Amino acid sequence: TDAPDYQTTPKLAGSGDGGVKMLYTDQASQEPGIAVSVVSPADTLIGQADVSLAAPSQAGSKLASDGNNFLAVFASSTAYGTRLLAQRVNPQGVALDAEPFVIADSAAKPGGYEVVYLNGRYVVLFSAVSGPAGNQIYARTVSIDGAPGDFIPVMTMQSGVGFGLGDVAVNGDRLILIGNSSEGSLHRSSRFARIFDSNFAPVTPRFQLNFGFALSGDTEPVNGGWIAAWTTKSTHDAPRASVVFAKINLDGTFVTGGIASSYPGNGTPTVVSNGGEAATEAMIMYTQNRDPVNPAINDSNAIRAMRIGADGTALSGQITLIDEQGLQTQPAAIFDGTEYVMTWTDQRNYPFPAQNRDDIFAARVAVDGTVLDPGGFPVADSFRPETHGDVGAAGGEVMFAYNSFRHEAPWGSYRLVTRGMDAPASAPLAVLSTPGFDRERDQAVKIQFNRPIMGIDVADVIVEDLTTNTTLPASAFTIDVIPANTQPWTYRWKYTAGRMPDGFYKATLPAGAVTDFAGNPTTSDIVINFRVFAGDADNNGVIDFDDYSHIDFGFNNNLTGFSNGDFDYNGVVDFDDYSLIDQAFNSQPGQRPVAVALPPATPGKLGGAKFGNGGKATA
Incomplete structure (x- = not known):
């Protein structure tokens, strides 16, 4: 053998036919490992091949969640090059696929990559110098069942018209x-x-x-x-x-x-x-x-x-x-529905002049910046070197992905590790103040929660017209979300099919119809009884001269709003509104709605900063 670079430590063994086989260490820069040469009885070299290469080294894990599980995407490098692999993992860190599957092989020469969840499927975006369409940024979709789609060229990386892939968001x-x-x-x-x-x-x-x-x-x-x-x-x-x-x-x-x-x-x-x-x-x-x-x-x-x-x-x-003492670098963070969970590379256990060795730490941080775990807690601080990865949240459960060096056979390389963390203790999902019906600028059922709601839909609230014993169609409503820095989060089911007919109504958000980002549902029906009565400017259930006083004041001062006489919500008080109040004056309602029913406190999921598994390594 006289290959490039150098070869060492030859070992000979007889072939049984008078020939020999020679094993040796091949230090070729592209394919280091153990190779074999086969020599015939006539001293002719009849074959050479690689016998063993180093185990793939895994690094740079990125996470995306479909709300229930994760897709972890990472680089897997051998002497032959780097592949881009993916693996589905549940929130406890258990792999859902028997083996990782290939997103981009080494022949494509993949570079930077990101993974997101978009329109009901995962999307892996990555640069590839030798992809099917040349030097481009590509996308490959992955179904929640783990089936990858085709290579889709998204954008060139050529200077002047494109750029290299840095980060991606949805x-x-x-x-x-x-x-x-x-x-x-x-x-x-x-x-x-x-x-x-x-x-x-x-x-x-x-x-x-x-x-x-x-x-x-x-x-x-x-x-x-x-x-x-x-x-x-x-x-x-x-x-x-x-x-x-x-x-x-x-x-x-x-x-x-x-x-x-x-x-x-x-x-x-x-x-x-x-x-x-x-x-x-x-x-x-x-x-x-x-x-x-x-x-x-x-x-x-x-x-x-x-x-x-x-x-x-x-x-x-x-x-x-x-x-803390030593270096803290490479932060990553996720919102679990209540607070942020951040993770980082930490060298506090090996301060100067000790040789640097990385551990992985984490801490919960409130939205206002208060650190709930001062100094942080260890995710991985063993004798092994651990390198930075990512953190994700699914159904309120947090999972860390990082890389740990496995020195034992057959690895001798960095391997991907996942570790789950229980959802932190938090207040239960609860309704704040009294749910009600907005009538001033529009007509909307309003409910305020102490946390944001996941996957809210117009069909979640059922609105019944008790006067006609009919249910209003969900398509007659749209949803307005008024977020808050902390609480409350306001959700409004706004009527958009004209003006609601006069009458008595009941709006119901059934138990379990909505959940927070941690998966905690409401456990009791939220019921709102209200009336719609055009002309009742002071909302006392009776049309009288006080209501005429309201509309006169609004008309004379160019005001708007239901309490100022804009009963048809067209943005101006005019004779159409006077017609509505005159009609209402002669048709007083015969009953009043019952009191609003508030739900009891909803049990929440409790737990501290604890781990769901023992740091399970995936293949």
């Missing part, structure tokens, strides 16, 4: 891709974005977010769009990076200029929001090195954060989340 049926492009210059890295629909058709052109030298970042959905954050430098050779952010609207317009941290050095930020597309705010978390040169030696490192409103305005200054 808001409703919209998908945003964000990344950097050199635009043909080695000294340039500009941040770009583009928005697509759920079928990967572009709905905006490529648009530029900044003009500095952009590095990497993260993006999360909020009400009306996304909050994106990334690190940037003034020039390619500037020594320090700032963390900046922008609010990107669903139509591609955006507002930039926000700086979360400008000094000293800052690591790649992660963004987490408090409710997906209904989120009222987001939190940007990032590593800050107070000593950018030697943070480990001088213990000058911390994870800090800033709260950002859904409109892109800063809601807080800099918040310190974690500041």
Whole structure:
């Protein structure tokens, strides 16, 4: 053998036919491992082959949830190259597939990747230099049953018209891709974005977010769009990076200029929001090195954060989340329906001058920035080196994915590990204040909850006309969601089929019809009895001269609103409204609605920061 690089430690064994087989260590740069050469009895080399290569090394796990389980996507590298693999996992960390399945083989030369849940299926987006359509960003859908779809070219990565894949986020049926492009210059890295629909058709052109030298970042959905954050430098050779952010609207317009941290050095930020597309705010978390040169030696490192409103305005200054001995880096976070759960790489157990070794820690953080687990708790702090992965939430249960080095046979490499955490203790899902019927600007059934509701639908509330013994169709309503920083979260079933007929009504939200993000349902019917009576401006159930006084006041002062006489909700008090009150004056109702029935306290799921399994490793 005389291959490139070098070969060592030959061992000979007879073949039984007068020939020999030679095993040796092959240090070829592309295919290191153990090889064999077969020599015939006539001393002729008749064959060579690889016998054993190192076990694949798994790294860089990314998680997406369908609300019940997760899809973990990760890189699996061998001497032959890197493949992109996927594995379905339940919230307890148990693999649902016997073996991981391939998203992109090494022949495609996959690069950066992300995974999201969009329109009822998982979507894995990744760059591939040698994909079916060349150097592109591709998408592959994966059904919740684990069946991957075809390669779909989404966008070129060519400078001037495309960009490399940085991060991906979903808001409703919209998908945003964000990344950097050199635009043909080695000294340039500009941040770009583009928005697509759920079928990967572009709905905006490529648009530029900044003009500095952009590095990497993260993006999360909020009400009306996304909050994106990334690190940037003034020039390619500037020594320090700032963390900046922008609010990107669903139509591609955006507002930039926000700086979360400008000094000293800052690591790649992660963004987490408090409710997906209904989120009222987001939190940007990032590593800050107070000593950018030697943070480990001088213990000058911390994870800090800033709260950002859904409109892109800063809601807080800099918040310190974690500041322990040693280095804390690479934060990632998820919203579990009640609070944020963040995880990071931690070196507190191996401070300088000890050799660095990474562990994985986590902490719960309230939406207002209060750290509920000061200092954090260990997810993985064994003698093994553990590297950073991701954190996800499904049905209120949190799962961590990271990589742990397995030195024992047959591995000798980093392997993917998942670990579940019980949902944290929280107040039960409950109704706040008295559910009621709004009549001032429109007609809507209103219910306020202490937490956001998952998967709300117009058919969840049943509205019965007790006067005619009929049920109003769900299609006659739309849903308005009024989110809150903490509580309450207001949900309104608004009538949109004209004006509701006069009469007595009962609206019912049946027990179990809705759940919070932790899967906790309502356990009792929520019943709202109300009347609709055009002309009853003061809502006392009687049409009298007080009501005429209200409409006269509204008419003379150009006011609007039901209490000012706008009984047909057309935005003006006019003679049509006088006609309605005259008609109502001569047809007084014969009964009053019964009292509103409030549900009792709803039992919630309890539990602390505990783990569901013992750190189960997947194949």
